[in-house]
Amino acid sequence: MPEPLKRPKRKNPIVRTRQPTLPPQTRSRVALGLTAAVARGKLELQVCKDCSAVQYPPREVCRTCLSHRLVWRPSDGRGELLTDTVLHIPQELFFRERSPWRIGMVRLDSGVNVVVYVHQTVDAAPCRVRIEASLDRAGQAALIAVPENGRPDLFDDPKLREMTCDPRMRKILVTDGKSTTGQAIVRALAAAGADLIWIGQAEPWKKVAGFEALRELPKVVVVPLDVTDGRSVRELAGEIGGKVDILINTAEFHRTSGISSHRGVETAQLEMDVNYFGLLRLAQEFAPALKARAADGAMSAIAWVNLLSIFALANYPAHGTFSASKAAAYSLSQALRADLRHAGVRVINIFPGPIDDEWDQLELPPKLSPNALAGAVVQALKGSVEDVYPGDVAQDWLARHLDDEKALEREISEGGR
Amino acid sequence: MKTKRKNKSPAAKARTKTELKTTPRKVGTNLHAQLSDLVASGGLRLVDLTQTLSPDFPPIVLPPEMGQSRPFRMETISRYDEGGPGWYWNNLSFGEHTGTHFDAPIHWISGRDLPDNALDTLPIEKFIAPACVIDCSTQASANADFVLTVGDIAAWEKRHGVIAAGSWVLMRTDWSKRTDPVAYQNFDETGQHTPGPDPECVRFLVNERNVLGFGTETIGTDAGQAAHFRPPYPCHYYMHGAGKYGLQCLCNLDLLPPTGALIIAAPLKILEGSGSPLRVLALVPARSRG
Numbered sequence: 231m232p233e234p235l236k237r238p239k240r241k242n243p244i245v246r247t248r249q250p251t252l253p254p255q256t257r258s259r260v261a262l263g264l265t266a267a268v269a270r271g272k273l274e275l276q277v278c279k280d281c282s283a284v285q286y287p288p289r290e291v292c293r294t295c296l297s298h299r300l301v302w303r304p305s306d307g308r309g310e311l312l313t314d315t316v317l318h319i320p321q322e323l324f325f326r327e328r329s330p331w332r333i334g335m336v337r338l339d340s341g342v343n344v345v346v347y348v349h350q351t352v353d354a355a356p357c358r359v360r361i362e363a364s365l366d367r368a369g370q371a372a373l374i375a376v377p378e379n380g381r382p383d384l385f386d387d388p389k390l391r392e393m394t395c396d397p398r399m400r401k402i403l404v405t406d407g408k409s410t411t412g413q414a415i416v417r418a419l420a421a422a423g424a425d426l427i428w429i430g431q432a433e434p435w436k437k438v439a440g441f442e443a444l445r446e447l448p449k450v451v452v453v454p455l456d457v458t459d460g461r462s463v464r465e466l467a468g469e470i471g472g473k474v475d476i477l478i479n480t481a482e483f484h485r486t487s488g489i490s491s492h493r494g495v496e497t498a499q500l501e502m503d504v505n506y507f508g509l510l511r512l513a514q515e516f517a518p519a520l521k522a523r524a525a526d527g528a529m530s531a532i533a534w535v536n537l538l539s540i541f542a543l544a545n546y547p548a549h550g551t552f553s554a555s556k557a558a559a560y561s562l563s564q565a566l567r568a569d570l571r572h573a574g575v576r577v578i579n580i581f582p583g584p585i586d587d588e589w590d591q592l593e594l595p596p597k598l599s600p601n602a603l604a605g606a607v608v609q610a611l612k613g614s615v616e617d618v619y620p621g622d623v624a625q626d627w628l629a630r631h632l633d634d635e636k637a638l639e640r641e642i643s644e645g646g647r
Numbered sequence: 648m649k650t651k652r653k654n655k656s657p658a659a660k661a662r663t664k665t666e667l668k669t670t671p672r673k674v675g676t677n678l679h680a681q682l683s684d685l686v687a688s689g690g691l692r693l694v695d696l697t698q699t700l701s702p703d704f705p706p707i708v709l710p711p712e713m714g715q716s717r718p719f720r721m722e723t724i725s726r727y728d729e730g731g732p733g734w735y736w737n738n739l740s741f742g743e744h745t746g747t748h749f750d751a752p753i754h755w756i757s758g759r760d761l762p763d764n765a766l767d768t769l770p771i772e773k774f775i776a777p778a779c780v781i782d783c784s785t786q787a788s789a790n791a792d793f794v795l796t797v798g799d800i801a802a803w804e805k806r807h808g809v810i811a812a813g814s815w816v817l818m819r820t821d822w823s824k825r826t827d828p829v830a831y832q833n834f835d836e837t838g839q840h841t842p843g844p845d846p847e848c849v850r851f852l853v854n855e856r857n858v859l860g861f862g863t864e865t866i867g868t869d870a871g872q873a874a875h876f877r878p879p880y881p882c883h884y885y886m887h888g889a890g891k892y893g894l895q896c897l898c899n900l901d902l903l904p905p906t907g908a909l910i911i912a913a914p915l916k917i918l919e920g921s922g923s924p925l926r927v928l929a930l931v932p933a934r935s936r937g
Contacts, residue, residue: 435705435832459702460722485712496714 237399238528250524250574251323252368261288263302264363264371269616270628273363273373274302275340284340307361309338311375314348314355324367328389336361336375346373347390351382364393364614367574369567384614395476395533395576395611398423403474405430405455405512406481408438410587410600411537415480418604420447422612425529428470430455430481432462457481457508458500463515471519478535478607481508484589488550498551505555506562509536513566524573534570535578535607536563540624542581543631544638546647567616578610583623593647596622623647681777681909688907688932696897696910696927698823700746704896705828707744707866708839716742719924743922749914750860750868750883750893754921757888764890766920773892774913776859778815778929779807780903783842787820791833791840794870797851807905812857815894815910818844822864823898833871843870846881853889860892864900868893897927907932 241247257265260276267274276285278292279299291298314334320326334348336359344361352359358378366372374390376382384390385398397419404419406412407429419427427450431441434454444450453470456462457479483504485497516534523531541553542560560579567577582603584593598621606620619628630638685691698704706718719741725731744750752758753765763769781803786793795818800810810816820842825831833840843863844852852858861868861882868882878884886893894912909930915923 433708435829435834436708437834437836456702458718459720461702494714500715500717 241527247523248327248525250367250521251327252572252574253324253366253370253372254322255368255370257370258288260290264288265365265369267302268363268365268371268614269369271613271615271618273305273307273361275305275338275342276300277303284338284342286338286342286344305338305340305361307338307363308378309336309340309344309359309361311336311348311352311355311357311359312343314352328392331389334375336373344373346375349374349376349382349384349390350387351380352377364390365576365616367392367576369571369576369616383612385612393614395578396422397476397608397611399425399529400475400532401426401428401473401529402476402478403428403430403453403470403516405457405477405479405508407431407444407452408436408441409480409482410440411482411585411603412480413440413444414600414604415478415607416444416450417447418601418608419478420450422608425449426451428453428474430457430466432456432458432481457511458503460511463511467515467519471516472523474516474520475523475529475531476533476535476611477512477516477520478537479509479512480537481505482537483555484549484552486549486589486592487552488547492551498555501552501555502558505552506558509559509562509566513562513569517566517570520575521570521573524575531575533576533578533611534566535580535610536566537603537607538563538579538581540581540583540619540627543627544635544642546642576616578615579617580607580610581617581619581624581628582606583621583627598623678772678775678909684907685909685930685932688934690933692931692933694899694902694908694929694931696899696903696929697747697925698896698898700741700924703828704746705832705866706742708832708834716744718742719745741924743917743920743924744895746924747896747898747927748894748922748924749912750887750895750922751914751920752887752890752892753919754893755880755883755887757884758890761890764887766914766917766923769914771913773859775909775911776813776815777811777906778817778862778903778908778910779803779810780817780819780900780905780908782819782901782905784819784821784901787822787842791842792870792872793820793842794845795843795848796845797848800848800851803905810852810856810858813859814856815860815862815912816852816856816858817862817894817897817900817903817910818842818864819900819903820864821901823896823900832866837872838874839866839871841865841867841871843868843873844882845870846876846878846885849881849885853885853891858891860894861886862894862897864897866895868895893922894927899929903929903931 276288278297279301280297281295283292283294285293312335317331317333318329320329332348334346335343336346337343352375359375360378362374362376364372364374384394385396402419402424404412404416407416416427416429429450429452431452455466481504483501487497520531538560539556542556545553563579570577582598584590584597586597586599606618610618619625700719702719707716717740721737721739724736724738726735751766752761758764869880873880911928914925
């Protein structure tokens with residue numbers, strides 16, 4: 231039976247903080263197709279375009295007809311647990327440090343056998359199960375068998391908990407708590423059971439509605455943080471960097487400037503200074519501390535969330551310079567992810583469409599409410615994903631982007647959205 | 648020093664109706680005479696009227712849809728490290744009107760067509776000038792929206808003599824003692840609340856006293872609510888329209904005598920610069936009050 235996590239004891243300062251180990255990381259190009267889908271929260275398997283046979287593990291040619299026309303298609307993951315066992319002495323360090331492991335073999339209804347982690351709540355084989363796709367600490371796809379008709383919480387299984395970045399009992403820094411989205415995210419994290427939330431506050435003389443009320447939440451601390459000021463970032467990292475489990479970068483500067491509607495580069499520079507250089511300053515000061523604590527017991531440093539924009543994928547000319555700054559931040563987040571992945575710290579990017587806030591005032595609905603965005607952030611942490619596209623507009627842009635990014639660019643440039 | 652206006656802007660033509668009934672007692676207007684007085688006073692005291700430029704010092708705030716003045720920022724080039732093993736230095740960025748700073752006439756639309764109105768063309772003899780310090784600290788501590796009026800000037804002149812042409816008029820409010828940036832900015836939902844001069848007072852100082860400029864301890868030479876004055880921002884509008892200067896974010900004005908101090912305020916020489924941070928020093932007679 232699942233055992234809900236109890237608050238762990240404080241760490242023994244005499245004992246060495248362990249170095250992070252990771253599950254095996256190497257995948258072939260083809261096998262990364264599975265990871266790519268899981269990173270966006272989907273389970274996909276290869277299907278043969280010629281004979282419709284489903285494939286597993288990922289491969290170059292069809293296992294039945296040798297066609298090379300294999301495409302990734304969504305799978306419902308349903309099947310039967312044929313057998314399960316407990317692995318006590320694995321060879322890989324990551325598994326060895328956490329043994330024993332319950333693993334099993336599932337025959338999917340689509341006709342392939344897969345080796346999976348088995349959730350604690352699954353009965354003994356044989357029984358019906360559903361496969362959930364998750365990202366392991368190395369950021370690679372992992373398949374987990376859960377009861378066919380249940381939605382068990384990975385958090386309740388001590389082995390599988392590490393596939394999530396659940397905010398429960400975590401210490402979290404929200405870099406800007408003054409914006410409407412920042413405020414909503416702080417509230418959502420508090421409701422999700424965060425242990426402590428540091429709320430970054432820049433320009434304290436600018437009072438914004440709702441911010442003072444955040445101080446009434448339990449377990450929040452307002453801290454000075456201005457991501458445009460290297461010294462401010464450095465000082466806060468020196469003070470709390472070694473305690474932050476999850477960093478959520480909500481700092482954003484958004485103006486509605488196209489290229490020709492606004493002369494000069496001052497506004498664009500400010501956008502870059504917050505949206506791009508702000509992330510860089512945070513990464514340089516906080517990432518080393520997070521990496522050092524990536525294996526710090528049950529409550530280790532575990533995730534970094536960036537609030538990006540769907541306009542990072544294709545420039546929205548009405549917000550042309552803002553889009554460019556978000557594209558820069560997106561690119562930098564990939565470098566940050568490459569860095570943190572080796573320690574097992576997950577970088578999650580959120581790509582919302584227009585948000586129902588002051589700077590998207592003139593955008594037509596649908597717009598994402600700050601609360602919906604905050605909910606998506608918490609869901610992303612509770613789940614096991616890297617890239618989140620919350621809301622209808624973001625989902626639509628993503629689909630068009632994946633289908634043909636050039637076509638998307640042209641549609642947007644002709645006044646569409 | 649003799650000030651001469653080559654162009655008369657509309658602002659400069661505005662007249663005050665107030666007539667002062669004081670018995671004028673001239674204070675020194677001549678730089679050499681001032682310096683002689685200082686030496687004769689038996690020694691000099693140097694007072695630094697400058698706030699430290701730091702990322703934490705509050706910048707001017709404009710509505711967010713407008714262009715924004717950058718706050719002071721400092722990025723290290725190297726600090727005895729791989730970027731430069733033997734030396735330490737920084738790259739700086741900031742708006743011209745950051746920290747303790749100087750306003751040139753070109754800063755305001757009313758002064759845009761005046762000759763020699765920018766930092767690179769200002770006459771350097773203006774950079775050393777006597778100061779008249781008007782103590783408004785009691786009124787400002789009681790009322791953040793305190794406005795300096797012609798009546799206040801008259802009262803000051805009655806005690807200390809007529810403000811000499813070519814003098815800085817420095818409004819002491821002790822605002823610089825508000826070290827908490829929130830209290831220094833002093834915003835509420837109707838905007839900023841900081842003291843400054845009223846329009847008639849500025850017209851009087853420009854037209855009747857031909858001052859060199861106006862200096863404050865707050866972020867602007869104008870009051871926090873001066874957007875609602877007529878005209879808006881009268882100190883900027885009239886002073887710069889008449890080729891006068893501004894000094895803002897000063898400190899230590901409480902260490903200056905009402906008269907007798909000499910101010911050294913030389914802004915950076917920036918091509919078409921509208922203002923610049925600067926070090927403002929006061930030479931104070933050793934035996935003066937203050």
